[in-house]
Every structure is written in C-alpha cells, then in structure tokens.
Amino acid sequence: MASAPDPMDERNQVMEALAKEEFGKSLRFLNEEEIIQIEEMMDEMSRKKRKAPSIKMADVDPILLEEYLKYVDEMREMELEPMSLREFEAQARAGLKVGGLASII
Numbered sequence: 001m002a003s004a005p006d007p008m009d010e011r012n013q014v015m016e017a018l019a020k021e022e023f024g025k026s027l028r029f030l031n032e033e034e035i036i037q038i039e040e041m042m043d044e045m046s047r048k049k050r051k052a053p054s055i056k057m058a059d060v061d062p063i064l065l066e067e068y069l070k071y072v073d074e075m076r077e078m079e080l081e082p083m084s085l086r087e088f089e090a091q092a093r094a095g096l097k098v099g100g101l102a103s104i105i
Contacts, residue, residue, distance in 0.1 A: 017085050020072045
C-alpha cells in the first residue's frame, strides 16, 4: 500500500526548483542570504495559496519537476537561460494535448 506523500519532501523539491531557477545552482550550494530569499518566495506562494484556492504551491507533478530540473541543468551547461517552471509545465501540458507521450501510450 502506498504511503501519503511527505509534505516536507514536496516543499524541498519546490525549493530545489526555485534555487535552480533563481540562482542557477542547487539548494545545497546557496548561501544563507539566498536561502532566506527562497524561503521568502515560498512564504509568498503560501500566502497566495491561501488567498486563491485554485493556486497550489506544490501542485507540480514530481515527475514533471524532475524533468524540469534536468532541463535547467542542460540549459545552464549550454549557458542559456531556462524557462520558468510554470512555462515548462504549460509547454509540457500543451505537448500532451497535441500528441506527446499520451498519444503513444
């Protein structure tokens, strides 16, 4: 039987994605000031979540998040600016609507 997802693990995944998106490096390589900025972003997202129930802070599919983190790494290696997580998610969902993996499976 599958266990419920750990909210702290989910929070850490979102923080990791924000660290890579905002600072171009893994969460573990951020300095104290950068970590504080990430935590403030998380607090802001949490406040928005309470104001607008349709906006969910950790509503990102863990598989999509993993793919996004790979994408960010690849873009950084090529010295290109990656798109935001939300743009990546929208593009992934658009690809599913017009074919993508869903049409293959």
